Amino acid sequence: MEQTDLQRDVDDLRTKLDQFAYEYFVLDQPTASDAEYDAMMNALRRLETEHPELVTAESPTQQVGGYAKSEFGEVAHPRPLLSLSNVYNEADLNAWDQRAIRFSGVAELEYVTEPKADGLAVALTYVDGALDRAATRGNGIVGDEITANVRAVRAIPVKLRRPENFPMPETIEIRGEIYMRKSDFEGLNNRMAESGGKLFMNPRNAAAGSIRQKDPAITAQRPLRLFVYQIGYVTGAPLPATHFECLEWIRELGFTTSLDAERHASVETVWTACEAWLDRRLDLDFEIDGTVIKVDNLHLQEEIGYVARDPRWATAYKFPAMQQTTRLLDILINVGRTGTLNPLAVLEPVNIGGVTVGRATLHNEDEIARKDIRIGDAVVVQRAGDVIPQIVKVIEERRTGSEVPYQMPDACPSCGTPVHREPGVAMRYCTNATCPAQLKERIHHFISRAAMDIDGLGPNLADRFVDLGWIADVSDIYRLDWQAVAELEGLGEKSAENLQAAVEKSRNQPIWRLIHGLGIQHVGERTANLIADRFGSLASLLEASADDIADIPGIGGVVATAIHGFTVEQVNRELVASLEEVGVQTRDESVSYETGRPLSGLTLVLTGRLGSMTRPEAEEQLRKLGANVTGSVSKKTSAVIAGAEAGGKADKAQQLGVPLLDEEALALLLEGNVPAALADAATD
Numbered sequence: 001m002e003q004t005d006l007q008r009d010v011d012d013l014r015t016k017l018d019q020f021a022y023e024y025f026v027l028d029q030p031t032a033s034d035a036e037y038d039a040m041m042n043a044l045r046r047l048e049t050e051h052p053e054l055v056t057a058e059s060p061t062q063q064v065g066g067y068a069k070s071e072f073g074e075v076a077h078p079r080p081l082l083s084l085s086n087v088y089n090e091a092d093l094n095a096w097d098q099r100a101i102r103f104s105g106v107a108e109l110e111y112v113t114e115p116k117a118d119g120l121a122v123a124l125t126y127v128d129g130a131l132d133r134a135a136t137r138g139n140g141i142v143g144d145e146i147t148a149n150v151r152a153v154r155a156i157p158v159k160l161r162r163p164e165n166f167p168m169p170e171t172i173e174i175r176g177e178i179y180m181r182k183s184d185f186e187g188l189n190n191r192m193a194e195s196g197g198k199l200f201m202n203p204r205n206a207a208a209g210s211i212r213q214k215d216p217a218i219t220a221q222r223p224l225r226l227f228v229y230q231i232g233y234v235t236g237a238p239l240p241a242t243h244f245e246c247l248e249w250i251r252e253l254g255f256t257t258s259l260d261a262e263r264h265a266s267v268e269t270v271w272t273a274c275e276a277w278l279d280r281r282l283d284l285d286f287e288i289d290g291t292v293i294k295v296d297n298l299h300l301q302e303e304i305g306y307v308a309r310d311p312r313w314a315t316a317y318k319f320p321a322m323q324q325t326t327r328l329l330d331i332l333i334n335v336g337r338t339g340t341l342n343p344l345a346v347l348e349p350v351n352i353g354g355v356t357v358g359r360a361t362l363h364n365e366d367e368i369a370r371k372d373i374r375i376g377d378a379v380v381v382q383r384a385g386d387v388i389p390q391i392v393k394v395i396e397e398r399r400t401g402s403e404v405p406y407q408m409p410d411a412c413p414s415c416g417t418p419v420h421r422e423p424g425v426a427m428r429y430c431t432n433a434t435c436p437a438q439l440k441e442r443i444h445h446f447i448s449r450a451a452m453d454i455d456g457l458g459p460n461l462a463d464r465f466v467d468l469g470w471i472a473d474v475s476d477i478y479r480l481d482w483q484a485v486a487e488l489e490g491l492g493e494k495s496a497e498n499l500q501a502a503v504e505k506s507r508n509q510p511i512w513r514l515i516h517g518l519g520i521q522h523v524g525e526r527t528a529n530l531i532a533d534r535f536g537s538l539a540s541l542l543e544a545s546a547d548d549i550a551d552i553p554g555i556g557g558v559v560a561t562a563i564h565g566f567t568v569e570q571v572n573r574e575l576v577a578s579l580e581e582v583g584v585q586t587r588d589e590s591v592s593y594e595t596g597r598p599l600s601g602l603t604l605v606l607t608g609r610l611g612s613m614t615r616p617e618a619e620e621q622l623r624k625l626g627a628n629v630t631g632s633v634s635k636k637t638s639a640v641i642a643g644a645e646a647g648g649k650a651d652k653a654q655q656l657g658v659p660l661l662d663e664e665a666l667a668l669l670l671e672g673n674v675p676a677a678l679a680d681a682a683t684d
């Protein structure tokens with residue numbers, strides 16, 4: 001056979017196989033039988049075996065295993081994957097609509113509703129039409145790289161189809177949910193049971209577990225599917241004007257989107273759609289956990305903006321929680337890292353929506369008293385999403401008289417210090433600053449994956465170090481005597497060496513991880529990121545006033561007060577000094593955060609559509625140069641930067657006499673040049 005004929009045959013087979021996969025997985029209307037499909041696949045495999053030079057990464061044969069082991073390296077998302085706020089009823093929804101309208105500057109907003117599949121959120125990047133990278137959502141900022149495994153999933157295209165009514169993008173990031181159908185999940189569990197394998201609890205766990213296989217060949221055998229719901233970003237082609245058109249575009253590129261996405265002219269019909277999905281969910285062959293509601297107009301989405309990293313232009317209606325009845329066997333006390341005594345319910349294990357629940361939170365003693373919860377009671381337990389299960393109520397009719405009312409302890413169960421209860425506060429505290437239980441919790445948090453992420457140093461080993469007296473605060477982790485560690489029973493030199501390497505490496509974690517790891521009240525990953533972006537170093541954070549902190553968009557007064565309260569505490573300042581002393585990085589090196597940054601003192605507002613970058617990108621760069629970027633125009637605003645189609649904010653600037661800048665002026669600002677009109681503001 002001539003080389004060109006051969007190439008044509010190979011191309012022909014690949015096109016047919018891709019078409020088949022598309023019809024099968026996306027359209028759900030295959031035009032060929034499984035036998036025909038297998039025959040074509042075998043023919044292609046034979047040709048490729050004889051002519052290995054013709055094998056490409058996008059060939060359908062390469063999607064069913066044979067890949068190098070994936071290592072799950074971490075990747076930073078170019079644009080964060082946002083989380084959504086929740087609404088639980090019609091009143092919440094209407095309040096959310098009113099807020100969005102207020103920020104949009106228009107009288108009424110159009111919405112799109114879509115069911116929310118319960119699976120694993122992923123971001124897929126295609127460059128020049130081919131799958132380039134796949135990553136899990138992770139914490140929204142950093143996820144795990146799962147490209148090799150995603151390539152092995154037949155239902156996910158490795159090549160984009162050429163769209164008919166939309167352009168072909170250069171780069172496009174597509175976001176969606178990898179999930180498993182209920183019927184496929186049952187089939188998989190039956191096969192696992194036959195082969196003596198471990199069973200999955202529910203379709204979501206099965207999907208997440210399948211995509212996280214070390215060997216992509218195993219992933220290839222799992223019946224995974226993909227629902228896409230959003231474009232993360234795109235280059236080489238303009239974004240359509242609305243979310244609804246984005247869905248059409250994604251569909252033409254060869255993906256499954258929800259065909260039931262509905263457009264609404266106003267919020268009035270949205271609630272009906274949410275309730276309809278609640279009714280329909282049990283009839284579907286996949287699990288959904290709610291309905292997502294988005295503002296349809298993308299330009300208005302940008303106008304409405306974000307709170308911290310959550311969009312104000314989208315929300316999710318969460319379905320009511322699932323409940324079950326079980327028995328309360330005991331109440332345990334867990335001492336938190338701030339010294340709070342947290343009562344924890346020990347339950348007779350019960351299956352709620354596919355998850356076995358054996359523990360539930362009891363919040364505090366007032367809650368126990370209010371619900372009159374006694375040990376031995378029959379209780380109703382509910383689980384909603386990923387939150388810790390809760391006790392809804394006691395079933396009093398089932399009481400036998402043998403139930404025992406609960407008495408909170410007067411002393412810390414860990415160190416025996418008498419507990420302290422402030423008037424008006426529902427919590428009891430252990431006030432012993434050296435309480436081992438608190439210290440252990442603080443260290444668990446510091447080393448956790450969400451904070452300093454020290455590989456190999458788990459809670460049990462950390463507890464051992466505390467019990468041995470080797471760790472008295474988190475900085476002592478960096479003072480461990482590795483020779484002594486190696487001599488501990490059950491460790492050995494090799495594990496001690498690995499552990500030491502992981503500890504050393506964690507010294508250079510980005511400082512948001514360190515800030516999160518300090519365990520300041522109310523400071524989670526998101527707030528830690530905002531603080532790190534603004535201050536860039538712990539030294540600057542320690543200098544900041546509560547007002548400085550409250551000025552950061554997305555950080556409210558209560559949180560700012562808690563952060564400031566932490567920074568003025570002598571013991572905390574000593575801890576920071578101690579961390580610096582052992583060589584933990586306490587500033588982000590990439591940017592200079594010294595005072596006297598070119599734009600410090602300027603308060604800026606961005607509005608309208610920018611041509612050269614997105615608004616969040618511009619905001620981030622301006623902040624790094626020291627500017628304070630806020631969402632609303634006031635007399636304190638130094639200037640409003642208006643892109644195309646700027647609306648109400650530009651008008652308001654003119655009313656208040658606030659200077660208006662165009663995108664050219666923005667470019668100058670980003671180079672650190674302050675226009676003369678603003679120079680006064682920038683010097684203070």
Ligand SMILES: [Zn+2]
Nearest residue numbers: 412415430435
């Ligand atoms: Zn204690």
